[in-house]
Amino acid sequence: MPDGEPPRQTPCRASCPPLFPRIAHWPKRVYKLCMLDAADALASGVDRFATRPALPPERLDSLGREILALKKRLNAVILAHNYQVPEIQDVADYVGDSLGLSQQAAKTSAEVIVFCGVHFMAETAKILNPGKIVVLPDRDAGCSLEESCPADKLAAVQKTNPKFYTIAYINCSAAVKAISDVICTSGNAVKIVQAAPKDRDLLFVPDENLGSWVIEQTGRPMTLWKGNCYVHVEWTHSVITRIRREYPDAPLVAHPECTKAVRMLADEVCSTEKMVTWCKTSAAPAIIIATEAGMLHRLQKECPDKTFIAAPTENCRCNECRFMKLNTLEKLHDCMANLAPRVELDPETIRRARLPIERMLEISQRPLENAG
Ligand code: 13P
Ligand code: SF4
Numbered sequence: 001m002p003d004g005e006p007p008r009q010t011p012c013r014a015s016c017p018p019l020f021p022r023i024a025h026w027p028k029r030v031y032k033l034c035m036l037d038a039a040d041a042l043a044s045g046v047d048r049f050a051t052r053p054a055l056p057p058e059r060l061d062s063l064g065r066e067i068l069a070l071k072k073r074l075n076a077v078i079l080a081h082n083y084q085v086p087e088i089q090d091v092a093d094y095v096g097d098s099l100g101l102s103q104q105a106a107k108t109s110a111e112v113i114v115f116c117g118v119h120f121m122a123e124t125a126k127i128l129n130p131g132k133i134v135v136l137p138d139r140d141a142g143c144s145l146e147e148s149c150p151a152d153k154l155a156a157v158q159k160t161n162p163k164f165y166t167i168a169y170i171n172c173s174a175a176v177k178a179i180s181d182v183i184c185t186s187g188n189a190v191k192i193v194q195a196a197p198k199d200r201d202l203l204f205v206p207d208e209n210l211g212s213w214v215i216e217q218t219g220r221p222m223t224l225w226k227g228n229c230y231v232h233v234e235w236t237h238s239v240i241t242r243i244r245r246e247y248p249d250a251p252l253v254a255h256p257e258c259t260k261a262v263r264m265l266a267d268e269v270c271s272t273e274k275m276v277t278w279c280k281t282s283a284a285p286a287i288i289i290a291t292e293a294g295m296l297h298r299l300q301k302e303c304p305d306k307t308f309i310a311a312p313t314e315n316c317r318c319n320e321c322r323f324m325k326l327n328t329l330e331k332l333h334d335c336m337a338n339l340a341p342r343v344e345l346d347p348e349t350i351r352r353a354r355l356p357i358e359r360m361l362e363i364s365q366r367p368l369e370n371a372g
Pocket of ligand 1: 185229270
């Protein structure tokens, strides 16, 4: 790939979504390492995904100013997940992982919460703030994990064992939260499982990969729901082995939503927020990151002297979450200007879903040794 040219992209399967060359914004030394160049495997003339040009700097600047003015007028707070596009991260009041975002949502005094992430995250903010307006840039920003676990199916499984204690990964709907005993995120899942009642059988939903990692960490058996993140399962043992061989001195940090075959090759497995702390304290000048590509913007900002290598997927730029990337700076502006789309939930769902979220927030605050 010629130096300075954004990575080329090509679909690896019919279901691959159109992706945007966001990483063209990133420093050359980062993005040029971002993927295996699958374009070589294609015959010339094969159609590629349409790419969306980056916003011109003057448009970025004017939108940024308008968003800040709206924020002041509305008394709003902008919360953004680590996977959001760089220009959204750059205008947010807080950028973090699901746990940090829930903690921010729980304590904000703002009247309007603008949530740049996916729908279940904005829903969690609404559950914690029923009296406030919660808007999100794109209502269709879903999650494959959330989709894999409908509340009625979960309720049917719960009925098969009265001793089940349901631990729901936060990547699930409000209806699933409402019938769960406690919520967890990747940042606190180990602690939450350690704190679970010893006389109950644990049912962990919906991510089987996070669940199996937690079993490895805690030794506590759990029944796992068969869901997964369609992005994190794109990394395979062979592709990670190849990139590790290419950069033998670079440690690998992977998200626990990756499969065990990938996790076993990692030097550290952790939530997106813990990746920031781990990379800050690591002495390595270059680090391979196996999680959604938006993470690299945050990491590069926090660790400007390090080089981050986005772990390539087998054939294409499958390391961008199509749901997270539905949000754009323009949509962020519009949702604030129109105060829509809003998250609306019925009061009964809010009442029932709040309890397991609050239980999670309380357990998260306990010191590690007292968590069990
Ligand atoms: P984190 O809580 O680690 O940011 O993960 C959220 C997520 O959706 C990972 O795919
Ligand atoms: Fe869901 Fe995966 Fe996207 Fe995270 S990266 S929001 S788990 S689909």
